[in-house]
Amino acid sequence: MKKNFRLISAFLLFSVSALAFSAEDNTRVYLPAFYEAVMKMAPNGKLGQIIKKESISTSVKGAQAWRIAFISSDLAGHKTISTGIIVAPVGPAPQSGRPIVAWAHGTTGTAQNCGPSQLPNPAQALNEYFLIGGNSGADYGLPAVERFIQDGYVIVAADYQGLGGGGKHQYMVSGTQARDAINSIRAAGDMKEVGAGKKALIYGWSQGGGTVLAAASSPEYIAQKGTAFDGIELVGFVALAPPDVSATIATPPQDQASADKYIDGLVQAFSGDVMGFAHLSMTFWALPNGFSNLQLEDVFTPEGAKAINQIYTGKCVHTAVDTITYNFGSTYKTLLNAKPKNSLAWANAIYESGVKKVKPVAPVTIYWGTKDTAVPPFMGKLYQEQMCKLGANVARTQLKGEQTHYTTPPVAEPLFVPWVEERFAGKPAPNGCVGLQ
Numbered sequence: 472m473k474k475n476f477r478l479i480s481a482f483l484l485f486s487v488s489a490l491a492f493s494a495e496d497n498t499r500v501y502l503p504a505f506y507e508a509v510m511k512m513a514p515n516g517k518l519g520q521i522i523k524k525e526s527i528s529t530s531v532k533g534a535q536a537w538r539i540a541f542i543s544s545d546l547a548g549h550k551t552i553s554t555g556i557i558v559a560p561v562g563p564a565p566q567s568g569r570p571i572v573a574w575a576h577g578t579t580g581t582a583q584n585c586g587p588s589q590l591p592n593p594a595q596a597l598n599e600y601f602l603i604g605g606n607s608g609a610d611y612g613l614p615a616v617e618r619f620i621q622d623g624y625v626i627v628a629a630d631y632q633g634l635g636g637g638g639k640h641q642y643m644v645s646g647t648q649a650r651d652a653i654n655s656i657r658a659a660g661d662m663k664e665v666g667a668g669k670k671a672l673i674y675g676w677s678q679g680g681g682t683v684l685a686a687a688s689s690p691e692y693i694a695q696k697g698t699a700f701d702g703i704e705l706v707g708f709v710a711l712a713p714p715d716v717s718a719t720i721a722t723p724p725q726d727q728a729s730a731d732k733y734i735d736g737l738v739q740a741f742s743g744d745v746m747g748f749a750h751l752s753m754t755f756w757a758l759p760n761g762f763s764n765l766q767l768e769d770v771f772t773p774e775g776a777k778a779i780n781q782i783y784t785g786k787c788v789h790t791a792v793d794t795i796t797y798n799f800g801s802t803y804k805t806l807l808n809a810k811p812k813n814s815l816a817w818a819n820a821i822y823e824s825g826v827k828k829v830k831p832v833a834p835v836t837i838y839w840g841t842k843d844t845a846v847p848p849f850m851g852k853l854y855q856e857q858m859c860k861l862g863a864n865v866a867r868t869q870l871k872g873e874q875t876h877y878t879t880p881p882v883a884e885p886l887f888v889p890w891v892e893e894r895f896a897g898k899p900a901p902n903g904c905v906g907l908q
Contacts, residue, residue: 520658521539555627555658572624575682582785631651675711687832687833717826747844842875
């Protein structure tokens with residue numbers, strides 16, 4: 472039944488879509504016409520500048536929504552195009568402007584057709600694939616969107632570069648995704664119809680949780696001038712089950728032996744099952760997209776590199792997992808080299824792609840569950856300890872019950888919504904570092 476539903480959903484989506492090709496390897500992906508047009512555009516303009524938009528429907532009461540494409544940049548400073556959506560209250564905005572809440576989504580995949588904004592009716596509450604109420608082959612939607620609209624906020628959600636705007640997605644290069652989130656705030660400000668103000672907050676889950684942490688430690692990028700909407704003021708950051716691999720490295724490895732040991736440790740930690748392996752192999756596939764001194768054949772066998780590249784340029788995460796399972800079964804680890812090549816460069820790239828050891832510009836709050844096997848909670852613990860030593864305010868809340876990675880957003884929502892409202896109200900955040908500094 473699930474397989475039939477997926478096929479029907481795919482047919483309905485593709486029937487109103489355009490066929491596009493990846494410039495890198497001619498892998499066919501199906502994209503709605505909006506994204507096909509965007510992929511032909513050059514990333515010229517100011518950071519956050521909207522270069523294409525269209526009105527879309529939303530089921531959120533009192534809201535209006537748009538699909539957008541805007542200018543962003545990656546960790547290396549190269550201009551990119553990101554797509555996404557904006558949802559805003561109907562009616563005139565207050566004189567001071569509406570607060571902006573930027574959503575950073577979790578893992579959806581690495582192909583051009585994996586952007587959440589491409590799904591039908593994306594301007595709604597978070598809809599998760601693994602939960603009983605999930606109705607799509609991917610996660611999409613915005614947590615707490617109804618409450619935030621009632622509060623008078625503008626909600627913006629970037630798809631991240633490479634998920635509909637052209638270029639290869641830099642999955643888990645958190646610094647790149649952080650720039651997408653920051654520039655999505657500027658895009659909301661660039662869209663005069665929504666009446667956005669300067670105060671903003673970023674919240675995100677899973678891959679998006681890492682995005683949140685990386686954005687919090689990007690003071691120079693936030694303060695950059697000459698953008699489409701200068702002077703944004705970040706008042707807080709909400710991270711749901713955030714990964715931060717760089718927190719596990721005090722300093723990057725300095726020699727080949729320590730780099731080999733580190734890479735082997737990652738492989739062992741994240742390839743115990745096919746879902747973990749998919750996230751690990753997506754990261755390995757994506758890192759060369761952000762670091763030119765890396766090659767797929769460094770970590771994958773020649774056959775593995777070919778298969779992995781075809782899978783991740785053409786499929787989103789859940790179908791990619793199915794493909795790996797069907798074709799390789801329990802032998803998926805054979806796609807990797809027994810011993811990686813160029814491991815020192817890889818270890819340094821992993822370190823550089825994560826969260827910088829820089830004090831966050833505003834309070835950070837983290838929510839996590841004890842049964843999270845997708846993102847080890849100790850990453851958040853290490854991040855909190857490191858940032859508190861820098862004088863930051865980082866709180867970390869264990870959710871009640873045995874919460875998994877996928878139940879974290881709905882269970883945390885009643886807790887983080889008041890936290891967000893208090894930050895926009897100008898109330899000081901409780902010190903989450905008491906006893907840790």
